[in-house]
Amino acid sequence: MKLYMLIGHPVEKSPSPAMHNAAFSHLGLECVYVAADVPPQALEDAVGGIRALGVAGVNVTIPHKVSVIPHIDELDESAELAGAVNTLKNVGGKLKGFNTDGAGALRALKSRTQIRGKRVLLLGAGGAARAIAFSLAIAGAELTIANRTIARARALAEDIREKVGRAVECVGLDERELTSRAMDADIIINATSVGMYPDSGRTLLTSGMIPRDAVVFDIVYKPAETRLLREAKKAGASVIAGIEMLVQQGALSFEIWTGKRAPIKVMRKAAEMELRRN
Numbered sequence: 406m407k408l409y410m411l412i413g414h415p416v417e418k419s420p421s422p423a424m425h426n427a428a429f430s431h432l433g434l435e436c437v438y439v440a441a442d443v444p445p446q447a448l449e450d451a452v453g454g455i456r457a458l459g460v461a462g463v464n465v466t467i468p469h470k471v472s473v474i475p476h477i478d479e480l481d482e483s484a485e486l487a488g489a490v491n492t493l494k495n496v497g498g499k500l501k502g503f504n505t506d507g508a509g510a511l512r513a514l515k516s517r518t519q520i521r522g523k524r525v526l527l528l529g530a531g532g533a534a535r536a537i538a539f540s541l542a543i544a545g546a547e548l549t550i551a552n553r554t555i556a557r558a559r560a561l562a563e564d565i566r567e568k569v570g571r572a573v574e575c576v577g578l579d580e581r582e583l584t585s586r587a588m589d590a591d592i593i594i595n596a597t598s599v600g601m602y603p604d605s606g607r608t609l610l611t612s613g614m615i616p617r618d619a620v621v622f623d624i625v626y627k628p629a630e631t632r633l634l635r636e637a638k639k640a641g642a643s644v645i646a647g648i649e650m651l652v653q654q655g656a657l658s659f660e661i662w663t664g665k666r667a668p669i670k671v672m673r674k675a676a677e678m679e680l681r682r683n
C-alpha cells in the first residue's frame with residue numbers, strides 16, 4: 406500500500422483526499438491519501454516524517470507552499486518559476502517539488518479558449534496568481550496584473566520579465582482603472598481570495614465592468630458559484646468555475662505520482678460531492 410498526503414493548516418475541509426482516493430480506487434491502485442494538519446512550526450519535522458515513512462507523494466497547501474522549499478531536495482521548472490510548491494514526489498528517498506497550479510489553471514482555460522495573443526486581466530499576485538501568471542506568460546498571453554498591493558504585482562511582473570522575457574502591465578484596484586482594464590480584456594481571472602466563503606458576497610468586478618464577450622474564470626471554488634461568476638453571467642460573459650482548476654491541478658499531481666492518466670470525471674464528481682458535504 407502506497408501512502409499519499411496533503412499537508413497544510415487547516416486541511417479538514419479539503420476535497421483533495423476524496424478526489425485522490427476516488428481516483429486510486431477507480432484505477433484499482435493500492436494507494437491511500439490522507440490529510441495532515443501541520444502548523445508552521447512543525448513543517449520541518451513533518452518533512453522528516455514524510456522521508457522516514459517513505460510517503461510516495463504529497464500535496465502542499467497554504468501556508469507551506471513557499472516555506473517547504475528549503476526542506477526538499479530538488480525543484481522542477483514549474484516550481485522554480487512560481488517560487489512555490491504544491492506537489493512533492495518521493496524519488497528513491499529524495500523529495501522533488503512541482504507546481505501544478507499554473508498548468509491546472511491553463512488546462513481549465515484551454516477547455517474554453519485559446520491563450521496566445523489574448524488580453525488577460527489577472528486579479529491577484531499571491532501564491533496561486535504567481536503560478537498562473539508564469540503559465541499565461543509562457544503561453545503567450547498579453548498580461549495585466551491587478552493587485553491590492555501594487556508593489557507585489559510589480560515584483561511579479563519584473564520576475565516574469567527576467568525569467569520569461571515578456572512585458573507585463575500592473576495596476577492597483579482603483580475602480581476606474583480596473584474598469585478600463587476589465588472592459589479591454591478577453592479573459593478575466595480572479596486569483597485573489599475575494600469572494601471566498603464565508604465572504605461570499607464580495608467581488609472586485611460587477612456586471613457593468615465585464616465585457617459580454619469575455620471569458621471569466623474565478624479560481625475560488627467555495628462557493629461553487631461565486632458572486633463574480635454571477636456578475637459575469639449577468640454581463641453575458643462565459644464563465645469557468647474554480648472547481649475546474651481544482652480538479653485539473655489535482656489530476657496533474659496524480660499523473661506526476663502514478664505515471665497514469667488521471668480519471669478526471671471521477672475526480673470531479675468526488676470533489677463536487679465533498680464540497681457540497683462541507
Ligand SMILES: NC(=O)c1ccc[n+]([C@@H]2O[C@H](COP(=O)([O-])OP(=O)(O)OC[C@H]3O[C@@H](n4cnc5c(N)ncnc54)[C@H](OP(=O)(O)O)[C@@H]3O)[C@@H](O)[C@H]2O)c1
Pocket residue numbers: 467506528529530531532533534552553554555557596597598599601624625626647648650651652654
Ligand atoms: N481552484 C484551485 O485549484 C485553487 C488553487 C489555489 C488557490 N485557490 C484559491 O485562490 C485564492 C488565493 O489563494 P493564494 O494561495 O494565492 O492566496 P495568497 O497567496 O494569500 O494571495 C491572496 C491574494 O488575494 C488578495 N487579497 C486578499 N484579500 C483581499 C481583499 N480584501 N481585497 C483585495 N485583494 C485581496 C491578495 O492581495 P495582497 O497582495 O494585496 O495581499 C493576494 O493577491 C484562495 O481563495 C484559494 O482558495 C484555488
